[in-house]
Structures are given as structure tokens and as C-alpha cells.
Amino acid sequence: MNQSKIRNFFRRRRNPNKIRESKLDTALMILNIVLLIVGAILVLFPLLNYFSLAFNDGNFNMDVVIFPVRWSFWSFQYIFSGEGALAFWRSFGNSLFITLVVTIFSNLFEAMAAYPLSKKDFPFRGNILMYFIITMLFSAGIMPIYLLMHQFKLLNNIWSVILISISNVTHLLYFKTFFEGIPTDIEEAAKLDGAGELQLFFRIVIPMSLPIIGSCCFFTIVGTWNGYGSALLFIPESQTGEANMPLAYYIYYFIGKTEIGDKNNAILAANRKNIEAAMMLLSTIPILCMYPYVVRYIKGGLQLGSVKG
Amino acid sequence: MEEKKTLNSELPAQAAGEFVPSQSAAAKVPAREDTKNQKNGYWKNQWKGIKKYRKLILFLVPAAAFSLIFSYIPMLGILFAFKGPEFNLAAGDVLFNLTHGSWTFQNFANIFVDPKIGLAIGNTLLINIIRLLLCFPLSIIIAVMLSELKSQTLSKTILIILTIPNFLSWVIVIGIWSGFLDPDTGFLGQALADMGAVNIMADNGWFKPLVVFLSAWKGAGWGCILFYSAIVSIDKTYYESATLEGANRLQKTWYLTIPSILPTIALMLVLNISGMMAVGFEQVYTMMKQNTSLIDSQITLDTYLYEISIVKPSDIPFATSLGVLNGLIALVLMLVGNKITSKTLKRGLW
Numbered sequence: 102m103n104q105s106k107i108r109n110f111f112r113r114r115r116n117p118n119k120i121r122e123s124k125l126d127t128a129l130m131i132l133n134i135v136l137l138i139v140g141a142i143l144v145l146f147p148l149l150n151y152f153s154l155a156f157n158d159g160n161f162n163m164d165v166v167i168f169p170v171r172w173s174f175w176s177f178q179y180i181f182s183g184e185g186a187l188a189f190w191r192s193f194g195n196s197l198f199i200t201l202v203v204t205i206f207s208n209l210f211e212a213m214a215a216y217p218l219s220k221k222d223f224p225f226r227g228n229i230l231m232y233f234i235i236t237m238l239f240s241a242g243i244m245p246i247y248l249l250m251h252q253f254k255l256l257n258n259i260w261s262v263i264l265i266s267i268s269n270v271t272h273l274l275y276f277k278t279f280f281e282g283i284p285t286d287i288e289e290a291a292k293l294d295g296a297g298e299l300q301l302f303f304r305i306v307i308p309m310s311l312p313i314i315g316s317c318c319f320f321t322i323v324g325t326w327n328g329y330g331s332a333l334l335f336i337p338e339s340q341t342g343e344a345n346m347p348l349a350y351y352i353y354y355f356i357g358k359t360e361i362g363d364k365n366n367a368i369l370a371a372n373r374k375n376i377e378a379a380m381m382l383l384s385t386i387p388i389l390c391m392y393p394y395v396v397r398y399i400k401g402g403l404q405l406g407s408v409k410g
Numbered sequence: 411m412e413e414k415k416t417l418n419s420e421l422p423a424q425a426a427g428e429f430v431p432s433q434s435a436a437a438k439v440p441a442r443e444d445t446k447n448q449k450n451g452y453w454k455n456q457w458k459g460i461k462k463y464r465k466l467i468l469f470l471v472p473a474a475a476f477s478l479i480f481s482y483i484p485m486l487g488i489l490f491a492f493k494g495p496e497f498n499l500a501a502g503d504v505l506f507n508l509t510h511g512s513w514t515f516q517n518f519a520n521i522f523v524d525p526k527i528g529l530a531i532g533n534t535l536l537i538n539i540i541r542l543l544l545c546f547p548l549s550i551i552i553a554v555m556l557s558e559l560k561s562q563t564l565s566k567t568i569l570i571i572l573t574i575p576n577f578l579s580w581v582i583v584i585g586i587w588s589g590f591l592d593p594d595t596g597f598l599g600q601a602l603a604d605m606g607a608v609n610i611m612a613d614n615g616w617f618k619p620l621v622v623f624l625s626a627w628k629g630a631g632w633g634c635i636l637f638y639s640a641i642v643s644i645d646k647t648y649y650e651s652a653t654l655e656g657a658n659r660l661q662k663t664w665y666l667t668i669p670s671i672l673p674t675i676a677l678m679l680v681l682n683i684s685g686m687m688a689v690g691f692e693q694v695y696t697m698m699k700q701n702t703s704l705i706d707s708q709i710t711l712d713t714y715l716y717e718i719s720i721v722k723p724s725d726i727p728f729a730t731s732l733g734v735l736n737g738l739i740a741l742v743l744m745l746v747g748n749k750i751t752s753k754t755l756k757r758g759l760w
Contacts, residue, residue, distance in 0.1 A: 123658055125658060125659075125660075126658050126659045129659050129660065130558070130659070133555050133558055133559070134559065134564075136555065137552075137555055137556065137559070137568050138568070140552065140568070140572060141568050141571045141572065143627070144571055144572055144574060144575060144627070144631070145571060145574075146597075147586050147587060147589075147590040147598075148574070148575075148586060150589070150590055150596070150597045151585070151586040151589040151590055152586075154589065154595075162594075162595035163594060163595050163600060165595075165597070166597060209472075210472040210473040210476065211473055213469040213470075213472060213473065214469060214470050214472070214473035214474065216466065216469055217463060217466040217467065217469050217470055218470075220463065220466070222455075222459055222462075223459060223463055223466070224455075224456040224457070224458075224459030224460045224463065225456060225459075229470065229474075232474070232477065233473070233474075233477060235481075236477045236481035236482070238740075238741055238744050238745070239485070239737055239738075239740075239741045240481065240484065240485070240737050241484055241485050241487045241488050241730070241733060241734050241737055242487075242715065242719075242729075242730060242732070242733015242734055242736060242737055243715060243716065243719050243720070243733060244487065244490065244715075244719045244726060244729045244730040244733050245484035245485070245486070245487020245488070245490065245730060245733070246480070246484045246487075247719060247720060248487060248490065248504045248726070249479075249480070249483060249484050249487070249504075251499065251503075251504060252503060252504045252505070264476075264480060265480055267476050267480075268473065268476040268477050268480055268481060270477075273473065297465070298465040298466055298469075299465075302469070323577055326579070327577070327578065327579035327580070328579070328692070329579070329580075329581065329692060330691055330692045333691075333692075333695070333716070333720070334716075334720055349579040349580075349581050349582075350581075352579075352581050352582070352585070353581040353696060353699075356581070356585065357699055374589065374592075374595060377585060377589075378585075378589065381581075381582045381585055381586075384579070384582065385577075385578060385582065388577045388578070391577070392577070395570070395573060395577070396570055399566055399569055399570055399573070399635070400566055
């Protein structure tokens with residue numbers, strides 16, 4: 102009785118004329134759902150357990166399961182107005198600036214380069230493409246890049262992080278593929294109406310490619326905001342580099358610091374973990390703002406833009 | 411290295427949503443075929459193209475300049491790998507050092523006698539092989555499991571939850587798990603400590619399993635999107651006829667779903683193998699910093715390169731030569747991978 106109920110539950114949307122599922126299939130189905138829910142819990146549980154610390158009193162950290170047990174906003178006070186405020190928000194600003202500049206210029210430059218390369222009869226098209234693709238395949242390691250930045254006197258400077266991130270050949274290839282799919286008639290018509298190449302690109306090609314530009318910008322934003330590999334190269338992990346750190350790097354540096362602020366401040370010492378959790382929570386806010394995009398992308402049939410295979 | 415690595419590691423994730431058909435065939439054969447029998451026809455054609463697109467050529471300039479300055483000029487840095495040990499930034503700037511001092515092949519020879527290099531390569535390969543054996547199939551399995559759910563809402567909700575960690579920075583992922591595994595305050599850590607287990611986050615033996623586990627925790631959900639969308643696009647009528655033939659779920663998965671997404675699996679497999687020389691510098695380095703004892707025994711190629719290049723740059727030519735060698739191996743792996751996919755799957759890696 103009970104079993105058939107369960108079976109009916111999973112079959113309720115199916116055609117009743119269809120062949121009945123075997124017991125094995127029903128068991129597998131249940132196992133499948135259970136495992137997936139366990140997986141989802143495995144993702145959510147550590148997240149909630151840890152981020153609850155941000156709202157918790159540092160002396161009661163051991164009792165937290167997935168909700169704060171003793172609410173306290175001391176960590177946020179410390180970050181917003183305490184002695185940690187300057188360094189944190191400076192890094193937050195650095196990250197915003199880096200992400201903004203990289204997102205705009207990287208995608209603009211790559212889209213501009215992809216546009217001529219999407220023309221089948223563009224001169225030396227294959228060679229130029231090869232020129233870009235080679236940079237994706239081979240690099241001489243970190244030392245030469247470090248020495249280049251040393252030579253440019255850009256070490257310990259956020260511009261080093263920005264400049265190194267602008268070139269993105271993967272996105273160039275995505276743009277090129279997309280532009281190739283734009284019907285040439287539209288461009289021809291615009292040309293007849295007297296549009297120049299610049300106008301054509303900014304007034305027609307760009308507006309028609311918003312889906313792919315959106316997804317490329319999204320990837321650039323997430324990658325730049327979360328990445329600190331290049332910052333680790335160019336910005337020293339010490340007091341001198343603190344002013345130029347992007348946020349993820351600053352959090353990394355803050356965790357590694359043995360002493361923060363006043364040594365005798367007992368609240369600070371007790372809330373150390375909670376401050377870290379609060380910083381991490383604050384640093385995910387810009388990404389959280391992007392999350393509706395991810396949701397829409399997954400719900401909308403998993404095609405970024407209209408690029409299809 | 412850092413840049414290239416992020417590019418390569420980003421590639422599968424991005425290809426996830428964006429099926430980019432190969433351009434390699436088109437890229438390699440420009441208009442050359444049409445003009446084969448005319449002498450100078452190729453150049454004449456190109457000249458015509460230049461005249462036709464003279465304004466568009468300027469569009470290439472910014473991106474080409476960035477590639478030139480930040481990719482090609484550092485490639486000239488290969489030269490540093492052949493400099494003698496007197497290379498010293500204190501004595502003068504980079505150009506001064508390049509033009510003065512001796513030239514030698516000794517740096518490359520030194521790589522093979524370096525005491526740490528064997529450990530670094532061994533750790534790198536070991537982590538990557540475990541990851542290939544566990545994380546890679548995990549993404550496929552999750553995708554298959556999700557596609558088996560009858561409720562679209564449920565499967566997409568779970569998918570959305572599983573992708574959350576992908577959007578967190580490595581420092582946050584590691585922070586979350588060190589908090590969760592902390593023997594004093596973390597939920598799981600307390601439970602483990604009660605059972606008498608070691609602090610996993612700071613334990614030498616647990617380091618590699620933890621690297622693999624955290625890679626899976628962060629990347630599996632996002633990695634499965636590619637396979638999931640491939641499964642969703644399989645024609646439903648195949649499943650219906652399989653059901654009529656009396657196939658059960660497992661049979662349908664094994665004989666229908668998996669063969670249908672085999673090209674995607676093969677492509678991702680080759681891409682993964684091509685990135686064999688890099689582990690994910692941010693992840694491993696951040697995890698190492700948790701405990702200083704890990705730094706000596708758990709070095710990977712990336713972190714070792716970072717140590718000798720940035721943290722303690724004592725021998726710049728040697729660090730360069732190791733980086734160059736690493737780059738060359740990665741290049742060969744990529745080229746071989748591309749050859750394989752374009753032969754068997756009729757599409758290139760890029």
C-alpha cells in the first residue's frame with residue numbers, strides 16, 4: 102500500500118498508459134533524490150554554519166549549527182566603524198575599481214578585435230587569429246611577467262593587476278563565433294544608409310550581441326572579483342602592500358595576520374573568527390547581486406546568450 | 411603562468427554554457443584555396459581586403475597591443491633562463507641585466523638535480539590524477555542524476571544550489587571549510603575532535619584528499635552544467651522507445667545517456683588532461699598557508715615556482731627556466747590534446 106503510494110507520487114505526471122516502472126526503478130529514483138538532497142545539504146550546511154558566525158557572539162561560537170545562537174553585530178561594527186574599517190573598505194574599493202575597469206576594457210577590446218576577425222574575407226585572418234591563440238597556449242611563466250612589471254615600476258600597484266587581466270582570448274573567440282552568426286544583410290543595409298564602421302559596430306553589432314556580451318561580462322566580473330592569483334604576484338603580502346590589495350587578497354592577508362589591532366582588546370581576540378566570517382560575507386555581496394543572472398541562465402534552458410553548438 | 415592558468419582552468423567552466431563550435435578549420439585555411447592557381451593571387455586578395463577593411467584594422471589594435479605587451483614581451487623573458495647566476499635586480503634594471511653578464515645552459519640542467527622538483531612534480535601529478543578520477547566523473551554523475559528527476563523545478567533548484575560555491579573566492583571556500591572543520595568552534599570539527607580525529611585542515615596526510623574534496627565542492631556543480639545541458643538536449647523519443655523495449659533506468663542511462671554525451675565527455679577529458687601541469691595555485695597556496703609545516707612537504711609545481719620567483723627570489727634565471735619548462739610541457743599537452751580532439755571529434759580545443 103505504502104509502496105504503491107510512493108510509486109504513484111513519482112508517476113503522477115506521466116501518461117497512465119505507459120509501462121509500469123519496476124520496483125528497482127522506484128528504489129533508484131528515491132535513492133537519486135536522497136543523494137541529490139544530501140549533496141545540496143553538503144553545499145548549504147557549511148555555508149550556513151560558517152556565515153552564522155558573522156552574526157554571532159564570539160564566545161558562543163561552538164554552539165552554532167546553522168543559525169547564530171547569541172546574536173551580536175560586533176563584527177560588523179568593527180568592520181564598518183572600528184579600526185578595521187579603513188583597510189577593509191579600501192580593499193573593497195580597490196576590488197570594485199579593478200573589476201569595473203577590467204570588465205569594461207577587456208570585453209570592449211576583445212569584442213572590437215573579434216569584429217574584424219568575424220569577417221570571412223578579412224586579410225590575414227588566420228594569421229591574426231593564430232597570433233591571439235598562441236598567447237592562450239604558451240606562457241613563459243611568472244618570472245618574466247614579474248620582471249616586466251618591475252621594469253614598468255608597476256609592482257605594488259593595482260594597475261598591474263588590471264593590465265594583466267585585460268587580454269582574454271577565450272572571450273575573443275566567443276565574440277567572434279557570435280558575430281559570425283549575425284546576418285550580413287543588416288550590416289549591408291546600414292552601410293547603404295551611410296553608417297561608418299564605428300557606427301556600425303557600436304549601433305548595430307553591439308546591441309545585437311547583448312546576450313553574449315552579458316555572459317562574458319558576467320564571467321569577467323566573477324573571475325576578477327574572486328581572483329587574487331595575479332595580486333599575489335605583484336602586491337607584497339605585507340604592511341606595504343595593504344593599501345593596494347583587492348578584497349579577496351586582503352581577506353587572505355587578514356586571516357594570515359597573527360596580530361590585529363590592540364593586543365589587549367579581549368572582545369577583538371574573542372571575535373577574531375567572527376570578523377573574518379563577516380568580511381567574507383560582505384565580500385560575497387556583489388556576487389550575490391549577480392546571482393539572479395545565474396538563476397535565470399539555469400532556468401532559461403542553459404544557453405548563455407544565443408550561442409548554440 | 412598565473413594568467414594562463416586561470417584561462418585554462420576557466421575554459422571548461424565557460425565552455426559549459428557556451429558551446430563554441432571550432433573555428434580552427436576556418437582559422438587555418440583562409441581564402442588561400444580559391445587563389446591557389448594564380449601566382450600572387452593570395453597577396454593580391456589580401457591587399458584587396460586591406461583596402462576594403464582599412465578602418466576595421468584599427469579595431470584590432472588595442473587587443474593586439476595588450477597581447478603584445480603582456481604576453482609576447484614576457485615570452486622574450488625566456489632569455490633570462492639562459493643568463494648566468496650573477497643576474498641581480500639590485501645591480502641594475504632588467505635590461506641592464508639582460509645585456510650584461512654571461513650566458514649559460516646550466517639553469518636547465520639544474521632543474522633535474524633540484525632536490526624539490528621531483529616532489530613538486532609528483533604532488534602536482536598525483537593531485538591531478540586523483541582529481542581526474544574522482545571529480546571529473548562526479549560532475550557527470552550529478553548531471554545524470556539531475557536529469558533523471560521528473561520535476562524540472564526540483565532539478566533546477568538543486569542545480570542552482572550546487573553552483574553556489576563556484577561563485578565564491580578560494581579564500582572564502584577555504585575559510586568556510588576551515589571554520590567548519592575547526593576542532594574548537596566548527597560543527598564538523600567538534601564532532602571529529604570528540605571522536606579523537608586529527609584536525610584535518612592542518613594535517614599533512616589529509617592535505618591531498620582535502621585539495622581534491624574542496625575542488626569537487628567548489629567546481630562539481632558548475633562543471634555538471636555542461637553535461638546536464640547535453641543530456642537535456644537528447645531527443646526524448648529515444649527514451650520512450652527504450653522504455654517500450656523494456657529497458658530500466660540503469661540500462662537507459664548506461665546505453666543511451668552516456669553514449670549520447672560521449673563527445674562532450676571526451677572533449678572535457680582531453681581539456682582536463684591538457685591542464686595536468688597546474689593544480690590551481692590560489693587554492694593550494696591558500697591551503698598551505700594554514701599550516702607552515704605543509705609548505706615543505708606539499709609543494710606543487712605552481713607553489714614551488716611562486717616560492718622561488720616571488721617569495722624568495724634568490725636565483726631569477728633558474729626560476730625562469732623552470733617556468734619556461736613548465737610552459738613548454740603545458741604547450742605540448744595542449745597541442746596533443748587539440749590533435750586528438752580534432753581527429754576524433756572533428757573539433758579543436760579552441
